[in-house]
Amino acid sequence: MNICVIARKGGVGKSTASLLIAEALRQTGKRVAIHDWDDQGTSSRSSKIAGRELAETNKQYDFILYDTPPNLAHLSTTTALRHANVVLVMTTPNAADLWEAKDAADFAIQANPKAITRVLINKVKKGTLVARTLEEAFKVLQIPIPALTNQLQDRQVFAHFLTGGWACLDVPAQLQVANLVSEILTLGYQPTISPKNQNQEYAEV
Secondary structure, eight states: OEEEEEOSSSSSOHHHHHHHHHHHHHTTTOOEEEEEOOTTOHHHHHHHHHTOOBOOTTSOOSEEEEEOOSOTTSHHHHHHHHHOSEEEEEEOSSHHHHHHHHHHHHHHHHHOTTSEEEEEEOSBOTTOHHHHTHHHHHHHHTOSSOBOSOOOBOOHHHHHHHHHOGGGSOHHHHHHHHHHHHHHHHHTTSOOOOTTOGGGOOOOO
């Protein structure tokens, strides 16, 4: 399965989410690698520190994560989208980021209508009003795809993960990421509901 993580702007946690998802998959014994196409190189630097594998063209993997530049017009973003089975549009609950997420979602659907595209919300403060009103915000902003049920909370432990690896995450953080990955995996194995709507078309990957 190829998972592409995109965002129109930086600062929403795209690289951290890519690394967390990749590491959670590795914990299940799968062969996982990341294509780091973001010029900032966060995924590459973190992977070198933690001894994680970056994708090589002559190797086979069970899962490949594409960490793309925060630029929808970048060739790397378009290429990653074309290869993706699942596209995750990264955002935070902030209104400005959600506006950008709508544009990214529209772009992803146009670039690869066959991919399963979902919004992944990061930096959620548990129990806040913003967290409880996201569904209404999606309706108001007319974001064309649903958000994943599982989110990533705003916790310092996820920042420490970049250098400390999976072992630095406490049990609630590990469980949170594991639940997120489980939800992502189920997207690829649901039956086709309507071939006219790519957001309801769950082709096996």
